Amino acid sequence: MKNIIIRTVIFLFAGMLISCTKTEKTTALRKNIEDAVFASGYVEKDEEYLISAKISGNIINIPVSEGDQVSKNSLIATIENTIQTDQLKDAEAVYSQSRTNTSGSSPQLLQIRSQIDQAQHQVEQDRINFQRYKELRVKNSVSQLDFEKAQLQYQSSQNSLISLQKNYQDTKNMLELAEKRSAIQVDQQNDILKDYSIRSQGKGEVLTVFKKNGELVKQGENIIKIGNGDFKLRLYVSEDDIAKIKTGQKAAVRLNTYPNDTFPATIVKILPAFDETEQSYIVEAKFDKLPKAVFSGTQLQANIETAKRKNVLVIPTSYISKGKFVILENGEQRQITTGSKDSEWTEILSGISENDVLLKPKN
Structure with a gap:
């Protein structure tokens, strides 16, 4: 420094x-x-x-x-970003697929929806069958065992439907979460890619x-x-x-x-x-x-x-000898007290007056 x-x-x-x-x-x-x-x-x-x-x-x-x-x-400035660009494309592909999975054309949801439709149809059939056996049992036209079988079948189909409906909602929630996560990943990859393109914070001169x-x-x-x-x-x-x-x-x-x-x-x-x-x-x-x-x-x-x-009383600095003495016209060397000074001028605080004639030191 x-x-x-x-x-x-x-x-x-x-x-x-x-x-x-x-x-x-x-x-x-x-x-x-x-x-x-x-x-x-x-x-x-x-x-x-x-x-x-x-x-x-x-x-x-x-x-x-x-x-x-x-x-x-x-x-x-721009920094080489081929690898990061590829990573962004991969993230965008995952996001695109995740959006498809949460849409009405989602293969996973369509499959479960089809199973639910079948289960609803089965529930309706089992309900009708159970109702018929119930009426027959009142007339003692069917055995208690056959009635209980119809009842259990109806309850089983109802439970299957509930399970499928829950599976549908769980799958939908999972796919929506995956979509959100993939969207966040795209944003993150975009933010990283921006770091490869360096921009000014404000106007100014380079x-x-x-x-x-x-x-x-x-x-x-x-x-x-x-x-x-x-x-x-x-x-x-x-x-x-x-x-x-x-x-x-x-x-x-x-x-x-x-x-x-x-x-x-x-x-x-x-x-x-x-x-x-x-x-x-x-x-x-x-x-x-x-x-x-x-x-x-x-x-x-x-x-x-x-x-x-x-x-302020001043004299030329060159007239000062040994930092604190001046020479009078009669040859007397007198001690002075100085204040501010530079290479040309020095302030005199005491020791001489305007009436004193000074000689310049030879050395």
């Missing part, structure tokens, strides 16, 4: 310090300054997401290229294509990155400086693609958690006005304005 240098810098907005280049002398002046925090980072789309493979296989088609605009549910046609992709591997919306700046700020950052603060941004230009931006979000990977806090900013051409991933440096102070 790249090292991120973060420091506090000072911007001077008033006139130049009084100095004499020839004699290497200067005096301290009171000026209005801005305190700023330095941060590095990069440009990214407001909404970026990665599309990964849900299954493993060979990619047979990637119809988009980097820079293409895509709409929601656009086809992004930022990166990680794979090529014919390449093997494993489940979970990224295939494409898509971005949508405006550009935002992702900035890394150190632990020492994060407390100084507030939303609404202004930042001066320099992009690596425009090394000689500075673009104004505004802090819009401060992420609450410390990023262990970057060893920094993450701050997001938005351009006040977009550059003519912006590219996701562009590296940048930013100075975030944290405070404005008036009438």
Whole structure:
């Protein structure tokens, strides 16, 4: 991971310090300054997401290229799906047969229905026979044994009919359940087949294509990155400086693609958690006005304005010796207390005044 240098810098907005280049002398002046925090980072789309493979296989088609605009549910890539297509066809064949088995032309139900018709006819015959024997028994024209035989036959045919009717309903329920299960299997196979056709979640721009046609992709591997919306700046700020950052603060941004230009931006979000990977806090900013051409991933440096102070005493940093001494015009070396500083200017808290003339150290 790249090292991120973060420091506090000072911007001077008033006139130049009084100095004499020839004699290497200067005096301290009171000026209005801005305190700023330095941060590095990069440009990214407001909404970026990665599309990964849900299954493993060979990619047979990637119809988009980097820079293409895509709409929601656009086809992004296709993975070879011959085996899955065959499995879907098998499931559809089973479902088709199961629908036939629950229809009026079901062979199993027709067979049981025929048996029920025969059983109903037998019940009716046995009922008539039983009724006749019953009347004859009253007249004592048949024996008790013959009467009981007719009675048992009638009861037996009734039980057979009930059994067949129950068998019919059980078989129908079983076939309907099989139809539902086969329908679910078709839906499941269809859902799996959809995973072989990878589609975008929403509209946006194709930022990166990680794979090529014919390449093997494993489940979970990224295939494409898509971005949508405006550009935002992702900035890394150190632990020492994060407390100084507030939303609404202004930042001066320099992009690596425009090394000689500075673009104004505004802090819009401060992420609450410390990023262990970057060893920094993450701050997001938005351009006040977009550059003519912006590219996701562009590296940048930013100075975030944290405070404005008036009438601050400053001297050139080059006039400071050993970090805390200055040389007066009479040759005296005097210790000073400093505040904010950068490579050009240093704030003086105590030790000298505007009346003191300073000599630039020779080393």
